[in-house]
Amino acid sequence: MIELKNISLRQGQFILSDVHWQIPSGSYSVLMGSSGSGKSTLVEIICGLRKPSHGQIIFNGNDVTHWRPAQRQVGYVPQDRALFPGITVRHQIAFGLVLRKVPDREINIRVNELSDVLHMDHLLDRLPEKLSGGEAQRVALARALAPSPTLICLDEPLSALDHDLHDEMCHLLKKVHAYAGITVLHITHSRYEAQRLSTHTFRISGGMVAPYQLGSAS
Amino acid sequence: MVFIGWEMNHNLPYLCSKMVPSNFNKPTSPLTVKAEWPFILGMALIAGSYVLLLALMVLAQISFFSPTEMARVFGNPDIQFSIKLTLLSCTISALLSVWVAVPVGYLMSRFTFRGKGVVDAILDIPIVLPPLIVGCCLLILFNYPPFAWLSDQVVFEWPAVVLAQFVVACAFAVRAMRVSFDQIPTRYEDVALTLGCHRGQAFWRVVLPQARPGILAALTLAWARSLGEFGPILVFAGSTHQRTEVLSTSFFLEMQSGNLRGMVAVSLMMIFCAVVVLSLARIFGLRRVDL
Numbered sequence: 001m002i003e004l005k006n007i008s009l010r011q012g013q014f015i016l017s018d019v020h021w022q023i024p025s026g027s028y029s030v031l032m033g034s035s036g037s038g039k040s041t042l043v044e045i046i047c048g049l050r051k052p053s054h055g056q057i058i059f060n061g062n063d064v065t066h067w068r069p070a071q072r073q074v075g076y077v078p079q080d081r082a083l084f085p086g087i088t089v090r091h092q093i094a095f096g097l098v099l100r101k102v103p104d105r106e107i108n109i110r111v112n113e114l115s116d117v118l119h120m121d122h123l124l125d126r127l128p129e130k131l132s133g134g135e136a137q138r139v140a141l142a143r144a145l146a147p148s149p150t151l152i153c154l155d156e157p158l159s160a161l162d163h164d165l166h167d168e169m170c171h172l173l174k175k176v177h178a179y180a181g182i183t184v185l186h187i188t189h190s191r192y193e194a195q196r197l198s199t200h201t202f203r204i205s206g207g208m209v210a211p212y213q214l215g216s217a218s
Numbered sequence: 219m220v221f222i223g224w225e226m227n228h229n230l231p232y233l234c235s236k237m238v239p240s241n242f243n244k245p246t247s248p249l250t251v252k253a254e255w256p257f258i259l260g261m262a263l264i265a266g267s268y269v270l271l272l273a274l275m276v277l278a279q280i281s282f283f284s285p286t287e288m289a290r291v292f293g294n295p296d297i298q299f300s301i302k303l304t305l306l307s308c309t310i311s312a313l314l315s316v317w318v319a320v321p322v323g324y325l326m327s328r329f330t331f332r333g334k335g336v337v338d339a340i341l342d343i344p345i346v347l348p349p350l351i352v353g354c355c356l357l358i359l360f361n362y363p364p365f366a367w368l369s370d371q372v373v374f375e376w377p378a379v380v381l382a383q384f385v386v387a388c389a390f391a392v393r394a395m396r397v398s399f400d401q402i403p404t405r406y407e408d409v410a411l412t413l414g415c416h417r418g419q420a421f422w423r424v425v426l427p428q429a430r431p432g433i434l435a436a437l438t439l440a441w442a443r444s445l446g447e448f449g450p451i452l453v454f455a456g457s458t459h460q461r462t463e464v465l466s467t468s469f470f471l472e473m474q475s476g477n478l479r480g481m482v483a484v485s486l487m488m489i490f491c492a493v494v495v496l497s498l499a500r501i502f503g504l505r506r507v508d509l
Contacts, residue, residue: 049408069411076412082405084424095423096413147414 001025002151002183004209007045007055009038016041016052021202021209023151025060028177028184030194032212033204039187040079042204043153046185047076059150075144075152079159081136083128089115089139090124096147114142117179118172134165141176151183158193170196276489279482287479291472292487300463301487303376307464308444311383315391315440316433323395323436324421328404344389352385353453378455379462383444390443391436398432399425438499445491465491 007019016038023029033039044050046057048069057065064072083092090111091098097107115121118138128136137157144152157173158166174197177184186197194201195214203212291297326338344352356378360369372378402425410420448466451457457467465488472480 044408047408047412049411068416069408070414070416072412074412076409078405078409080403080405082403082409084406084410085428095410099414099419143409143413 001058001060002046002185003056003058004042004046005056005058007042007052007057009041009045009050009052011041014038014041015207017207019055019207019209023183023185024200025183026181027199028174028186028197029200029202030186030188030198031202031204031209032188032191032194035189037204038207039204040155042209043076043155043185043187046151047074047153048072049076073147073150075147075149077137077140077144077152077154077157079156081140083131083136083139083143085128087128088124089120089126089128089131092128092139093124093142093146095143100147110146111142114145117176118142133160133162134169137161137169138172141173145176145180148180149182151185152180154184154186156187156189158188158190173197279486279489282479282482283486284479284483288483288486291480291483296459296463297468297484299460300465300468303379303462304445304464304466304491307376307379307383308441310380311387311444312391312437312441314380314384315388315444316395316437318388319391319395319436319440320426320429320433322392323432324399324425326392327396327399341389341392344386345393349386349447349449350453353382353450356382356385356450356454373454374456374458374462376455376462379451379464382450382454383447386447386450387440387443391440394436394439395429395432398429398435401432402428434499438495441495442492445488445495 002023002025004019004021007016007021009016014036019042021042031039031042041050045052048064048067048071052065055065056063059072069076084095087095093111093114094107097110102110111124112121115124118141120135120138120142123131123135123139128139131139141152141154141157154173158169161169170193173184173186177197186193188194191214198214201212201214202209292301322341326334326341347355357373359365360373365372372381406424406428407415407417407420410424411417415423446466448470451462451464451467452470455462457463457471463471465484469481469484469488472484
């Protein structure tokens with residue numbers, strides 16, 4: 001269980017006030033909300049990239065509020081993917097494992113396993129500059145999954161993809177969730193994505209997060 | 219809770235028709251499209267004039283080129299020493315500048331802190347101050363401890379040449395590095411932090427490789443500024459033959475002795491050095507950085 005208790009943040013005009021939120025372990029949770037409502041900020045707080053002015057973040061019973069991002073075991077896929085320029089896909093995926101001094105043999109096994117699941121064997125020796133939007137998204141996902149995080153945060157992962165790729169990636173995300181068995185936090189504007197992927201849906205509005213009941217697809 | 223999205227509002231076309239002012243669809247008179255060439259020509263005239271002025275300046279120097287005078291000037295042991303000292307001091311000051319500019323540029327680009335505006339203004343002092351004043355400030359500074367303890371080894375000696383060049387060149391290198399770091403989104407560091415890096419590792423593994431063109435730009439800029447530095451060197455290091463004489467001060471000494479062809483020979487040597495450095499920088503990718 002990932003739990004946010006009384007999380008508050010004030011940044012200029014933007015305010016998150018007293019956010020209480022529980023993300024069930026193993027769930028595919030989708031957080032919806034309008035632009036500027038604080039979805040990405042909340043994800044950055046969970047990842048440890050931004051400090052809340054008040055409140056606690058609990059990961060499976062541990063208070064991680066003051067833990068560094070590296071200690072939290074959270075995978076993060078930002079909206080722009082942020083693939084490191086000039087590094088091949090193979091090394092992008094291996095990045096987190098190299099930092100943990102995992103032996104080369106195990107790194108190769110893990111990279112091959114992920115590239116197999118995400119259908120990207122043919123991309124391993126390419127540079128990020130040579131990847132399409134969908135390919136870059138898969139690489140960013142593999143890179144975040146490689147160190148086996150307990151939670152993976154996807155910040156609008158499908159917003160820049162065309163319709164066909166969008167459907168393909170939805171399918172792939174479902175597959176990855178089932179395969180890795182980890183908690184996924186997916187941020188989106190799209191009800192369609194939420195309906196296709198979520199096991200739990202939340203909505204942020206006015207600086208508060210609440211469970212959200214999806215209606216039928218329009 | 220009910221979600222109300224724009225796609226669910228079936229009355230939208232009706233509402234929109236009510237909101238449209240009555241003269242909304244009234245045709246307007248067509249725009250007269252003017253030719254683009256006067257604009258382009260105007261810009262090209264201004265740009266062309268400046269480029270022509272620069273080219274003519276160099277050509278004028280070359281027209282004064284005299285092989286015998288060149289041989290005389292460069293056969294002079296004092297000038298030979300000044301060429302060596304120039305190349306050495308410019309290289310040392312450029313390397314020192316980049317070594318300082320990388321952390322300063324990174325901190326100024328990534329962090330917000332109280333008094334940042336003041337620090338920013340201090341960093342610009344060598345750029346806005348007249349060069350002679352920079353030399354004067356250094357000279358006065360070395361009257362006070364702890365600098366005064368090193369005064370005999372530095373002031374009017376070759377380290378003063380390097381220090382005078384460094385103080386000015388570093389300010390330009392800091393600007394170049396700051397622009398370079400500003401152009402690298404912080405998102406890369408964020409992802410690296412979540413993957414297991416501490417901030418230092420994120421800097422070395424992710425940020426610095428991307429800043430390589432910026433480092434090269436800063437190095438080139440610092441080298442070129444050091445080459446052209448004259449005022450602070452004259453005040454702080456003097457222009458003593460075989461001790462603190464660099465090409466810019468050699469030029470000054472030739473001018474004082476009224477030797478026009480000697481001045482031209484020294485200046486051509488400086489132009490040659492500047493062209494070589496800029497060409498090398500272009501070859502190694504300076505074009506990728508917008509300063």
